[in-house]
Amino acid sequence: RQHRLAYYPHGQPAQEPECAADDPYLAEIRYFVDCLDGGQKPAIASLAEAREVLEIVQGVRRSLESGESTKL
Numbered sequence: 001r002q003h004r005l006a007y008y009p010h011g012q013p014a015q016e017p018e019c020a021a022d023d024p025y026l027a028e029i030r031y032f033v034d035c036l037d038g039g040q041k042p043a044i045a046s047l048a049e050a051r052e053v054l055e056i057v058q059g060v061r062r063s064l065e066s067g068e069s070t071k072l
Contacts, residue, residue, distance in 0.1 A: 005029060 005026060006014040019026050035042045056072060063070040 004016065005019075006016050008014055031044065032042060059070040059072045
């Protein structure tokens, strides 16, 4: 089943972003929604891996803001 990608800016009606059919972010979103629909855990990236990436990104942000190294 094909899902529609839409967003709701400031309570306005749904709008569909323009993106190419082969856009990697669109493919990622579709994969995630398909996992939800099928009741399956994502096999490509686990929640633990996603958390690790977020911790790294937050460490980079802290380092950029402070101008100092950040231990992860």
